[in-house]
Amino acid sequence: MNVTTNTRAERMSFWEKLYLPEIAKGLALTFKTMFKPKMTRQYPEERWEPLGSYRGRPVLVLEEDGERCVACGLCSRVCPALAIEVQAAETARDKERYPAKFEINMLRCIYCGLCEEVCPEEAIVMSKDYDIVFHSQEEAIFGKDKLLVPIARLQERLEFLRQYK
Amino acid sequence: MSSLAFTLVKGAIALNFALVIAAALVYLERRISAWMQYRIGPNRVGPFGLLQPLADVLKLYTKEDIVPYNANKTFHRLAPIISIAVALAMLCVIAPASYVLLEDGTKLFIAVAPNVNVGFLLILALSSIGVYGITLAGWSSNNKYSLLGGLRSSAQMISYELAMGLAAVAAVMLSGSLDMNHIIASQAGGRWNIWFQPIGFIVFLVASFAETNRAPFDLPEAEPELVGGYHTEFSGMKFGLFYLAEYANMFTASAVMTTLYLGGYDMPFLPQLLGLQEGTVARVLFELAVFFGKVSVLLFFFIWVRWTLPRFRYDQLMNLGWRVLLPLGLANIIVTGAIVFFVR
Ligand code: SF4
Ligand code: SF4
Secondary structure: OOOOOOOOHHHOOHHHHHOHHHHHHHHHHHHHHHOOOOOOOOOOOOOOOOOOOOOOOEEEEEEOOEEOOOOOOHHHHHOOOOOEEEEEEEOOOOOOEEEEEEEEEOOOOOOOOHHHHHOOOOOEEEOOOOOOOOOOOOOOEEOHHHHEEEHHHHHHHHHHHHHHO | OOHHHHHHHHHHHHHHHHHHHHHHHHHHHHHHHHHHOOOOOOOOOOHHHOOHHHHHHHHHHHOOOOOOOOOOHHHHHHHHHHHHHHHHHHHHHOOOOOEEEOOOOOEEEOOOOOOOOOHHHHHHHHHHHHHHHHHHHHHHOOOHHHHHHHHHHHHHHHHHHHHHHHHHHHHHHHHOOOOHHHHHHHOOOOOOHHHHOHHHHHHHHHHHHHHOOOOOOOHHHOHHHHOOHHHOOOOHHHHHHHHHHHHHHHHHHHHHHHHHHOOOOOOOOHHHHHOOOOOOHHHHHHHHHHHHHHHHHHHHHHHHHHOOOOOOOHHHHHHHHHHHHHHHHHHHHHHHHHHHHHHO
């Protein structure tokens, strides 16, 4: 009979073929691991606070005298997922234009951050919200009521943008 | 109370107990596996997540029961029943404690079927029937993956049953009886078979991992290559029964190993120290605690090994069974036989 024993596996000694010593090593490792600290985060109670560089859902910056957005429509043009709809209207304030309607379809948004990048006014920025829930398709379209966020809560992201954009 | 009624009561208690244990094992398995992987595991349902198995069973009951169009309906229904029935039937000869001495001098045995003179043979026979459940499940689903799982299972069980039987023969030779109560009595006072039969114990242990389809021998349900193996086409409580059967089998295998190698409910010195007389209720409770303590150690070992070792390749499995365990078992019998013959 022409038996070739070329591979290392076939040349294992009897004890190695029994696997027992290696098994004992493995068992010791898993047993030690049982008493190590756990890595799981208990999510709803323990929330994760992202850094400024995190791209959560896009929001509109709300200053003391109203929103920053001038309804130029650039974000809407650049959005690769066609998620943004802007309708401009005139206002008596200095900037002259404001969005009468600003909607982001959160089922479409892919959190790419292009809208933020293209905005000339730094009026749309990525927030830290990562748990976005809705029960119907209609609910998923966020209007100005949900999009406008006071500037105080976006400081970290704005600073990040100033530094790296 | 007539003895038949008493046996039925004992049987009912044993069945329910085994099912509760199986459910608890599912919880423990998930918890321990989580700890071994730096996770926490189920902890939401009830205190410490203890009600998780209950929630799982409720979910399984409310699931749709899907039977493949071309499946053999009869066997598809029969297979999970065989699996769970065999796993539970083995419990009947297991003796978790000795007996209570009644006032009129009769002994009230705790085992469901005490003093069956072929007790251990019965267990081996029943465990071979268990393979039908899995093989039929694989065959009747009319799915190639399930069929492969079923085939693997039969090949694996046949290979390892031999080694298991051989290992057991040596232990039985030492005890001189197949009766479970006798086997335990012969190990009384700490003369457990494991001290005299370390090799036999290891062979038996490895073989029972294979018999219960537990990792590292869970080839019949290998997820990566067989989707789910024999239970791919089962849903709802039919799947649940297979799942329960796996854990019930684990429990039975641990109980058998405890009886055969770890001295069953025997614990040297302690009962004498505590002043527990044989035949009293207190002694029986103590024995139950000892027995289930030993069984839990083995059960933990089952879970521990599953989350440590990767699955064997098919040829490795066959090599280990036929080229390592079988010769070891045979040599063990010859050596034991010679010693028993010349020493006694
Ligand atoms: S993050 Fe990207 S996808 Fe989402 S609204 Fe902005 S440009 Fe569109
Ligand atoms: S958010 Fe920025 S880019 Fe979009 S319409 Fe307003 S000003 Fe223009």
